[in-house]
Amino acid sequence: MGGMHQILLKIGPAAFRIASAWRQPLEQLEALYQDYPQPTGEHVDFTVRLEPEKPWRRHIRPSVHIGGDFWLPDAAPLPLTQGLLAAEMGMNLQMALGWRRHLLLHASSVEKEGKALIMTGLSGSGKSTLSGMLAERGWRFMGDEFALLSLDSGEITPFPRLISLKNKAVEAMQQLAPADRFGPEMKATPKGDIRHLVPPKEAIARMDETARPTLLLFPRFGHAPELRDMGQAEIFVRLTQASTNYVALGEAGFHALTRFVDQVPTRAMDYQSVEQAEELIDSLWSQLP
Amino acid sequence: MTQKYRAAPKDDLIWHDLDSMMLLYHRPSGITHMLADPVPAIIEVMANAPLTAAEIAARLTALFDVETGVDAEDIVIARLDELRTLGLVSRVSG
Numbered sequence: 001m002g003g004m005h006q007i008l009l010k011i012g013p014a015a016f017r018i019a020s021a022w023r024q025p026l027e028q029l030e031a032l033y034q035d036y037p038q039p040t041g042e043h044v045d046f047t048v049r050l051e052p053e054k055p056w057r058r059h060i061r062p063s064v065h066i067g068g069d070f071w072l073p074d075a076a077p078l079p080l081t082q083g084l085l086a087a088e089m090g091m092n093l094q095m096a097l098g099w100r101r102h103l104l105l106h107a108s109s110v111e112k113e114g115k116a117l118i119m120t121g122l123s124g125s126g127k128s129t130l131s132g133m134l135a136e137r138g139w140r141f142m143g144d145e146f147a148l149l150s151l152d153s154g155e156i157t158p159f160p161r162l163i164s165l166k167n168k169a170v171e172a173m174q175q176l177a178p179a180d181r182f183g184p185e186m187k188a189t190p191k192g193d194i195r196h197l198v199p200p201k202e203a204i205a206r207m208d209e210t211a212r213p214t215l216l217l218f219p220r221f222g223h224a225p226e227l228r229d230m231g232q233a234e235i236f237v238r239l240t241q242a243s244t245n246y247v248a249l250g251e252a253g254f255h256a257l258t259r260f261v262d263q264v265p266t267r268a269m270d271y272q273s274v275e276q277a278e279e280l281i282d283s284l285w286s287q288l289p
Numbered sequence: 290m291t292q293k294y295r296a297a298p299k300d301d302l303i304w305h306d307l308d309s310m311m312l313l314y315h316r317p318s319g320i321t322h323m324l325a326d327p328v329p330a331i332i333e334v335m336a337n338a339p340l341t342a343a344e345i346a347a348r349l350t351a352l353f354d355v356e357t358g359v360d361a362e363d364i365v366i367a368r369l370d371e372l373r374t375l376g377l378v379s380r381v382s383g
Contacts, residue, residue: 232307233323240321247319251303254314254321258305 004049008039012148012159012207013102014095015039018087020050025064025083032084032162032183032196035204046098048090053077066090069098082186085194088162095146095159096244102148102157103249103256106242109147109156110139115214115288116156117281118147118264120242126221126277129169132197133274134281136176141203142211151252154259155210160203162196170195172274214288216266219277223270227280230268236261293381294342294369296335302377304329318376327353328368332377339381342366 006019007026016039020026049067063077064086078086095104107120108131117139119127128144135141142158149156162183165173170193174182183196218230218238239257240246246253267284271277303314311329313322327349334348346361355361372378 231309233310236307236312237323250319251314251316254303254305254312258312261307 004051008044009033009091010037010039011091011161012143013157014046014099014159015044016091016094017044017047018050018091019047020083020087021052022050022064022080022083024080025050025087028084028184029087032198035198035201036207046091046094048087048094050083050086050090066093068094078189082189082194084183084196085186085189085191088164088196091161092145099148099245100248102150103253103260104243104245105147105149105239106145106244107147108144109142109158109211110134111142111158111209111211112139112285114211116142116147116211117215117217117285118156118213119217119219120147120239121218121220124221125219126271127219128164128166129172130219130274130277132163132165132169132173133176134278135163135200135203136173137278140206141199147213149213149256149260150210151249151256153210154213154256154263156213157210158203158207160199160207163199164191165195165197166192173197213260213264215281215284216260216264217281218266218268220268220270222272225272225276225280226270227284228268228270230266232261235266291341291343293339294335294345294373294378295339295381296332296337296372297377297379299337302332313377315375315377320375322375322377327364328372331365331368332372335378342369345369 004019004021005023005026006017007030009016046069050064051067053063053065063079064083065077066086066089068090105120107118108127109116109118110131119130121127131144141160143160144163146159147156148159177197181198186194269280301316305312311324313324330349330353334345342362342365346365349355350361369378
């Protein structure tokens, strides 16, 4: 890694080394992650490398190739102005493909009084935006991308990385959160217009505090507000689809996920605005045992 | 001679009841199967003995309500073929 710059980051239980041929993405990361603790010791779980696609492209119209311990062959190069996005995508990819200490669910999560609300669904369901919004309205933010389900205790461990806001969600969050918590604007990326938001300070300070999963929602944006019961078989199948490491964990994953489905009340939730979603969530939350 | 079948050893299988389906984790393959009736019952009545499809159908009829006018043995044979491709049931020779 001659000539590479690097920084270390700790997000929840995972430590990352981000190495980059360019300073700029690391400076942006450093600024956005300034309140996060440093990993203790030399050991990191994952290394993400941001390298020129071809050596000569480092200076001429540079584009970033994402590399790391685990990678997908189709991870497309991004322009250097989107280097921050490349780093975030690289970190997500390492977690998704390499993490084995928890059952990993593609889900956002927030917490109140030691109890976690988990929201999962396809891209566009609004799970990330909802978690960011709730985090500004009295909930502790635990993560917008991955919920880490403990294999033995059944608790959720936070993974409060930067909140990745897309398209209209950027404007909506700007009404709620101060300007100094936003990262640079990245227009027309492969994931749309993206802007990162630093989670509230409390979320970072308490990122080692687990919470008991208490309510699971499958939100769906753009439909008249409604809550629906779901059968356990459907919930189980959708959670295996939402997990990136269910198969890799084998029997431990089976036990963790069946216990989760047995214990956690679950609803499908349709909504057209954050206000509607908050009302539905509050009504469910107040009825929980 | 009539074909006999044997289910995967009990210790290789972990069952979990969901409301409308049965989950079955198969330890040797690491695969989770989601099974609908009557498949869990077929595996249950097979216990660990080599049985013909007719014997399995007879055990099912004795233990569960099986609709009259249905050829239980045909259904059992069709399900056993599916279970064989999943590695949950094997043919016993001899």
